[in-house]
Amino acid sequence: MKLNKTSLPSSPLVCAAPRSLSQTLSPYRVTPLRVKVSSSIFTNAKLVTLKSCGAKFDLCSSMATSDHRRSRYLDESPTKPNKKKKASNNQEKNLLISLHSCSKSKDLSAALALYDAAIDVRLSQQHFQTLLYLCSASLGDPSLQTLAIDRGFQIFERMVGSGISPNEASVTSVARLAAAKGDGDYAFKVVKDIVAAGGVSVPRLRTYSPALLCFCERLEAEKGYEVEEHMDASGVSLEEVEISALLKVSAATGREKKVYSYLHKLRECVGFVSEETSKVIEEWFCSEKASEVGDSGVGSDIELRRAAVLKNGGGWHGLGWVGEGKWIVKKGNVSGGGECLSCGEHLACVDTNEVETENFVNSLVALAVERKAKMNSCEPMEDFSEFQEWLEKHGNYEAILDGANIGLYQQNFVDGGFSLPQLEAVVKELYNKSGNKKWPLILLHKKRVNALLGNPNHRNVVEEWIKNNVLYTTPPGSNDDWYWLYAAAKFKCLLVTNDEMRDHIFELLSTSFFQKWKLRHQVRYTFVKGSLKLEMPPPFSVLIQESEKGSWHVPITCQDGEESLRNWVCITRQR
Numbered sequence: 001m002k003l004n005k006t007s008l009p010s011s012p013l014v015c016a017a018p019r020s021l022s023q024t025l026s027p028y029r030v031t032p033l034r035v036k037v038s039s040s041i042f043t044n045a046k047l048v049t050l051k052s053c054g055a056k057f058d059l060c061s062s063m064a065t066s067d068h069r070r071s072r073y074l075d076e077s078p079t080k081p082n083k084k085k086k087a088s089n090n091q092e093k094n095l096l097i098s099l100h101s102c103s104k105s106k107d108l109s110a111a112l113a114l115y116d117a118a119i120d121v122r123l124s125q126q127h128f129q130t131l132l133y134l135c136s137a138s139l140g141d142p143s144l145q146t147l148a149i150d151r152g153f154q155i156f157e158r159m160v161g162s163g164i165s166p167n168e169a170s171v172t173s174v175a176r177l178a179a180a181k182g183d184g185d186y187a188f189k190v191v192k193d194i195v196a197a198g199g200v201s202v203p204r205l206r207t208y209s210p211a212l213l214c215f216c217e218r219l220e221a222e223k224g225y226e227v228e229e230h231m232d233a234s235g236v237s238l239e240e241v242e243i244s245a246l247l248k249v250s251a252a253t254g255r256e257k258k259v260y261s262y263l264h265k266l267r268e269c270v271g272f273v274s275e276e277t278s279k280v281i282e283e284w285f286c287s288e289k290a291s292e293v294g295d296s297g298v299g300s301d302i303e304l305r306r307a308a309v310l311k312n313g314g315g316w317h318g319l320g321w322v323g324e325g326k327w328i329v330k331k332g333n334v335s336g337g338g339e340c341l342s343c344g345e346h347l348a349c350v351d352t353n354e355v356e357t358e359n360f361v362n363s364l365v366a367l368a369v370e371r372k373a374k375m376n377s378c379e380p381m382e383d384f385s386e387f388q389e390w391l392e393k394h395g396n397y398e399a400i401l402d403g404a405n406i407g408l409y410q411q412n413f414v415d416g417g418f419s420l421p422q423l424e425a426v427v428k429e430l431y432n433k434s435g436n437k438k439w440p441l442i443l444l445h446k447k448r449v450n451a452l453l454g455n456p457n458h459r460n461v462v463e464e465w466i467k468n469n470v471l472y473t474t475p476p477g478s479n480d481d482w483y484w485l486y487a488a489a490k491f492k493c494l495l496v497t498n499d500e501m502r503d504h505i506f507e508l509l510s511t512s513f514f515q516k517w518k519l520r521h522q523v524r525y526t527f528v529k530g531s532l533k534l535e536m537p538p539p540f541s542v543l544i545q546e547s548e549k550g551s552w553h554v555p556i557t558c559q560d561g562e563e564s565l566r567n568w569v570c571i572t573r574q575r
Contacts, residue, residue: 091121099130108138112151125167128159132173139180152177168194168201175210184214188227195234205236216245221253240270244277251284256293256321259284263552264318267544272555278569281554285327285571294324305548315350315545322550323573330570336563338540340553342570347553350541351492351520356513361489368482387472387483391490394469399430399440399523400488402497403471404448404480409498410527418448420458425532426496426525427470433534439470440496443484446473488521496523496534542566 095118102111111134115127135152138144156174159166166174171194178187188211191203208231215224224246228238238246243265250258263281266273273281284290308317332342339346352360368384406426407418423442430440442465444452449471452458465471474483481499488495501518524535542563545553552571 091118092124092127095121096124096126096130099127099134103130103134103137106134106137108134108144108148112147115155123158123162123164125159125164125170128155128164129167129170129173131155132159132170132177136173136176139176145180149177149181165197165199165201166190166194168203168207171201171203172207172210175207179210179214182214182218184211184218184220184223187211187214188223188230192230195230203234203236205231205239205242208236209242212242213245216249219249219252221249221255221258224249225258238265238269240266240274240277243269244273244280247277247284248280251280251287251289254289256289259290260321263544264316264546267316267546271543272557272566273544274557278554278556281571282329282569285329285552291326293321295322302548309348309548311354313351313353313356314348315541315543317546317548325574328570328572328574331567332570333564333566334540334553334568336539340568340570342568343551343572345547345549345551345553345572347540347545349520349537349539350516350543350545352513352517357489357492360513360517361486364482364486364489368479368486371479371482384478384482387474387486390472391487396438396491397441397487397493398434398436398438398491399494399496400484400491401426401430401440401442402480402484402495402499403442403444405497405499406525407444407448409525418452420452420461422527422532424461425527426534427465429532429534430494430496439468441469441487442471443474443480443487444471445478445480446476449473489517493521494523494537495521496525498524 095114098114099111102108102114111131115131132152132155135148135155138148141148152174156166156170159170171190174190175187178184178190188208191207191211194201194203194207208227212224212227212231215221215227228242228246231238243262247259247262247266250262266277270277305317305319305322308319309315312318330342332340334340334347337346338349365384365388401423403423404418407420407423409419409422411417411419427440427442431437449462452462462471466473472483474480481501484495484497485501487493501514519541520537523537526533526535542555544555547553550573552569554569554571556567556569558566
């Protein structure tokens with residue numbers, strides 16, 4: 001195989017390529033030795049042996065005989081004009097199968113030999129995609145890295161020159177190849193091209209990541225920020241690796257406002273961080289630049305910061321750096337009650353902020369109304385607004401109960417049924433736990449309530465609940481879930497249920513916000529030999545916290561899951 005350095009060609013293939021992709025072609029072109037090879041070569045990649053500088057292949061004599069026999073049959077069958085087309089299709093299919101086999105075994109050399117031999121085979125998007133993936137997957141092998149990069153760009157050039165539009169997977173592979181040779185600009189360019197072209201191929205985090213990480217490693221901060229902006233416009237969210245890289249390059253280039261911003265992005269998107277990210281954070285706070293960062297204008301206004309923390313749901317104010325001088329960075333633990341054992345500060349149990357909660361409540365109402373509209377109009381159904389009015393009239397509740405979930409807990413046996421004693425036990429336990437001696441609110445479907453009222457053993461308890469506004473009956477055709485979820489969100493109170501909330505109705509709410517809301521408000525329960533045990537939300541949140549005093553606490557990932565052993569980075573300022 002000869003490696004010839006050439007100028008960029010002006011062949012019809014290149015001219016036919018999209019302008020944005022044909023402008024940046026590899027200055028190297030491999031000219032393979034043209035060898036006529038039977039289609040049987042593609043049936044098994046192991047039959048291919050690449051020797052010295054020429055592409056010579058050894059084929060067993062039995063396969064050659066078989067090919068000769070097939071050729072004779074083709075010549076003797078002039079009445080079947082589609083035979084040649086079928087043979088061509090078989091060649092393409094066999095090549096793809098062999099390439100997939102090479103992909104599974106990560107055999108780049110065998111795949112390239114197959115590719116070089118496939119002179120008369122029409123290559124599809126799948127062929128190119130598999131080859132490009134193999135090239136990018138081989139970057140971790142130092143002995144193959146140069147070959148993978150050079151051949152990868154040549155394959156991509158041929159793909160575009162053939163008029164085949166690269167899909168997201170192919171662009172991701174090319175972006176990785178470009179980043180591996182330090183060309184973040186080209187890695188970003190191919191992503192922008194696929195976005196500009198539109199169509200079904202949509203970039204993902206993995207498509208953007210090579211360019212972003214390449215820019216950050218080369219300390220090209222502004223270009224890294226540009227990739228982030230492009231991601232945001234495309235609806236692609238950052239994850240820990242990318243945020244950590246942007247935080248590191250911002251710290252290295254002395255952009256303290258960007259560092260502050262990315263610390264909060266970690267708080268929002270990640271929660272606890274990896275050891276690698278914790279080191280990036282520690283390095284920033286231990287740096288000379290961090291000690292020079294002064295008060296951002298809110299240092300003397302403690303009330304302003306306190307109000308911001310309350311509005312945000314606790315755990316952060318977001319108003320900028322607080323205090324002056326060097327930072328004290330320590331690693332330590334947090335007690336079961338949420339006290340930092342390094343500085344003595346109590347961590348917050350972070351709730352959703354006011355705007356998020358209001359949007360959440362409104363989305364629940366909209367979904368409930370939409371469900372009613374889809375119901376059969378022949379059977380009248382109570383408006384959800386009636387429930388909203390009832391809640392407004394009967395005041396705040398400290399806890400909401402998913403009555404059906406509690407009553408049917410562990411009742412899947414022969415004589416099992418709805419257990420009112422279980423529900424009653426939860427009601428009494430929450431009443432006794434309430435500092436204000438408030439009853440919780442139970443949500444139960446009308447059909448279930450009617451059955452309980454029809455049982456003489458249960459009637460008195462249920463009637464008392466209704467009289468004291470402890471029980472609300474949801475109407476026929478409605479979904480109990482909407483009611484107990486709305487009430488808990490409305491009053492920002494506890495929700496007692498073991499429901500994992502993974503049904504399709506919750507998929508509409510399955511955002512990071514919803515997960516955070518569940519962590520703060522959901523109470524799980526168990527009955528062990530008839531004895532109730534409530535699993536209350538944790539007294540503090542395991543996520544990055546910024547106190548009103550300006551200190552920071554960063555939780556680090558815990559391998560064994562034992563919370564008491566989790567390390568935290570405690571960051572305070574000298575007073």
